[in-house]
Amino acid sequence: GACWEMVSSGGGCCWALPTGLLCAYGFFCSVRPSEPFLTPYLLEPHKNLSETQIYPVWTYSYLALLFPVFLATDYLRYKPVVLLQGLSLIITWFMLLYAQGLRATQLLEFFYGMGTATDIAYYSYIYSIVDINLYQKVTSYCRSATLVGYTVGSVSGQVLVSVAGWPLFNLNVISLTSISIAFGTAWFLPMPQKSLFFHHVSSQQLSWEMKVMDCKSGSAVQDHPSVQRAPDIIKVLKDLWQDFLQCYSSQTMLCWSVWWALSSCGYFQVINYAQGLWEMVLPSHSTEIYNGAVEAASTLLGAVAVFVAGHIKMSWAMWGEVALALFSFLIAAAVYIMDTVRNIWVCYASYVVFRIIYMLLITTAT
Numbered sequence: 001g002a003c004w005e006m007v008s009s010g011g012g013c014c015w016a017l018p019t020g021l022l023c024a025y026g027f028f029c030s031v032r033p034s035e036p037f038l039t040p041y042l043l044e045p046h047k048n049l050s051e052t053q054i055y056p057v058w059t060y061s062y063l064a065l066l067f068p069v070f071l072a073t074d075y076l077r078y079k080p081v082v083l084l085q086g087l088s089l090i091i092t093w094f095m096l097l098y099a100q101g102l103r104a105t106q107l108l109e110f111f112y113g114m115g116t117a118t119d120i121a122y123y124s125y126i127y128s129i130v131d132i133n134l135y136q137k138v139t140s141y142c143r144s145a146t147l148v149g150y151t152v153g154s155v156s157g158q159v160l161v162s163v164a165g166w167p168l169f170n171l172n173v174i175s176l177t178s179i180s181i182a183f184g185t186a187w188f189l190p191m192p193q194k195s196l197f198f199h200h201v202s203s204q205q206l207s208w209e210m211k212v213m214d215c216k217s218g219s220a221v222q223d224h225p226s227v228q229r230a231p232d233i234i235k236v237l238k239d240l241w242q243d244f245l246q247c248y249s250s251q252t253m254l255c256w257s258v259w260w261a262l263s264s265c266g267y268f269q270v271i272n273y274a275q276g277l278w279e280m281v282l283p284s285h286s287t288e289i290y291n292g293a294v295e296a297a298s299t300l301l302g303a304v305a306v307f308v309a310g311h312i313k314m315s316w317a318m319w320g321e322v323a324l325a326l327f328s329f330l331i332a333a334a335v336y337i338m339d340t341v342r343n344i345w346v347c348y349a350s351y352v353v354f355r356i357i358y359m360l361l362i363t364t365a366t
Contacts, residue, residue: 019126019129025086026142026182028178029178031152033157034168036292037161040285044168057109075195078124084114093179096172123143153178161289275291334350334354
């Protein structure tokens with residue numbers, strides 16, 4: 001009880017508890033064996049959809065929800081938005097199983113956009129719980145959990161399709177089950193008492209817990225009102241605007257941020273429509289496809305590239321823009337080749353190269 005109290009008040013004690021729960025949530029939320037096969041599934045006769053009707057709503061709803069979700073995440077203190085993400089993904093996969101028609105598909109795409117936009121809560125929750133000295137460690141744990149989950153989902157999906165001959169409907173049942181387990185896990189996350197803008201604490205108060213407990217007797221021995229009253233929205237927006245002006249007065253920050261925005265836009269477009277391209281090159285109804293294996297390989301090799309890059313000593317201040325230009329050219333070349341050379345193995349290889357370089361650069365930008 002004392003340990004839980006200290007965790008929920010934002011202290012550094014017992015950091016393993018919320019980190020473990022969050023990693024479990026990220027893992028099960030990412031075990032979605034049906035995801036590499038979504039386009040073939042949606043193009044099956046019983047769904048009665050065309051390729052152009054499948055994805056546009058997701059990208060636009062994701063864009064529209066980003067900023068309000070960012071503010072809501074801070075105001076609601078992370079956990080409710082993590083729960084909202086889990087619920088949105090449950091609705092998405094339930095509708096994938098049973099919804100019919102164009103309007104229903106567009107609605108499920110909106111909920112998927114909500115699920116992806118609320119990723120910010122997952123990746124920022126832990127910083128409100130643990131001590132600043134643990135940031136690097138817990139970040140690696142949380143990102144690794146989603147990576148392992150995605151890999152497990154992709155590999156299991158490929159095995160179940162290629163070896164066991166499972167229908168794609170059953171893969172969506174597994175995905176829905178895994179997401180539901182993640183949603184149940186999220187309920188046990190401790191509720192943070194502070195956030196960046198709406199519920200912040202002073203530097204002096206950060207060193208104290210909201211309630212310090214006597215470990216032997218379990219009684220409260222000191223009470224500190226560390227959490228300030230939430231400021232009004234106008235003040236928060238002014239603070240955000242001042243932060244914005246200060247950040248982007250730096251040319252380096254501006255350069256990497258513009259690249260981040262443009263490359264993320266391109267990345268989402270490619271991963272949205274890559275399966276559609278593969279379907280045109282090699283229709284899934286006429287031959288064996290290996291979408292799951294390709295997704296798993298690109299994720300694992302991208303993780304290796306990121307790990308290696310983290311141990312390379314390089315002056316990004318001096319060579320950052322040069323590296324950015326060179327690797328961005330390689331990304332563009334990979335996408336061009338994937339679209340031009342209508343060979344499925346060339347498409348697969350180009351996609352793997354594309355994802356590896358993107359993961360490498362986006363991690364460096366972070």
